[in-house]
């Protein structure tokens with residue numbers, strides 16, 4: 218935990234907290250994320266929103282009905298109230314517009330306090346917050362989900378956004394594939410990457426990932442998806458960058474989801490140096506697989522293009 222309240226100390230993240238998604242058919246997506254992905258529906262209002270979780274916390278996913286499917290925002294939890302304050306002050310001081318979420322809206326989102334801004338360049342809609350409500354003990358169903366692990370975007374203005382996140386927002390590079398993608402961790406969260414940013418002409422979702430605790434979850438998912446008509450677009454395979462075994466599949470709107478078993482962790486004080494990995498499919502999948510059409514193609518980012 219944070220040991221100092223110095224205003225000059227860079228703010229510290231706890232983790233990738235939750236993802237807010239726009240979906241074109243709320244009830245259909247609720248059923249998919251509950252029955253196929255294995256999340257628990259926590260709270261919903263017909264035609265307005267649905268909260269789902271895969272840990273003890275209130276939610277990892279919020280679904281909103283929309284004509285256009287994609288990401289509404291991505292939210293990072295800060296370690297403490299002081300970290301949230303330092304982040305808000307620091308980002309504001311850079312001239313980046315940051316909007317404090319009202320107390321009523323924060324309560325509705327089951328967090329103590331939150332603020333929202335757009336990452337310069339890519340215009341990714343970010344939220345930073347503290348203190349999400351906790352629920353009862355998480356009980357896995359069809360898959361032993363342990364958390365939401367990361368979100369990966371293809372972004373425009375990569376040369377602006379990635380240095381900004383590293384220099385101004387306390388992200389760290391775990392690995393890089395030059396000209397292609399940066400794998401970033403929200404310091405000091407140990408996971409290899411909580412955020413991946415690929416270079417593109419247009420900002421859009423690439424995929425988001427749930428961690429599973431058992432390799433059997435990957436195998437069982439293949440059969441569950443086959444029976445349920447869920448397209449598997451890549452895998453199973455193994456990433457060189459994070460060493461994780463992966464399986465990619467698509468939600469009813471075509472957005473790409475990953476199950477991941479295993480993930481390299483970084484020590485806060487003595488991390489290994491970031492590597493510049495070789496671009497190519499053999500780096501994406503050391504087992505020699507290749508993605509199918511539809512992989513990582515769908516998912517607008519609200520307010521960005």
Ligand SMILES: [Fe+2]
Pocket residue numbers: 367369424425426475
């Ligand atoms: Fe991933």
